[in-house]
Amino acid sequence: MNTSPTLKSIQAQVDDWITTFGVRYFSELTNMAILTEEVGELARIMARRYGDQSEKKSDRQANLADEMADILWVLAALANQTGVDLSEAFQENIKKKTRRDADRHRNNTKLQ
Secondary structure, three states, X not given: OOOOOOHHHHHHHHHHHHHHHOOOOOOHHHHHHHHHHHHHHHHHHHHHHOOOOOOOHHHHHOOHHHHHHHHHHHHHHHHHXXXXXXXXXXXXXXXXXXXXXXXXXXXXXXXX
């Protein structure tokens, strides 16, 4: 049975790949720049495929899922480098959002 990976296992897979095939981690600042680049690639697809910009012929081959996975990859690498447990951080983030925004969106007339 194939189960979905956890954030913890994604972080472990990224670390294993980098230490096996990638020689070493790029610096944190390099990975931050790469993350920004990957987010830009996703933004380009979104703006052209779902937004108001027209899609160029070369854009039609872009793989939305692959671009999202690239972002997850680099984010996991950055988390590994900085000692962040993404599973724990995500759970804490959900708690924070729930405390802060429990009624905010329900009371937003723009969302009604």
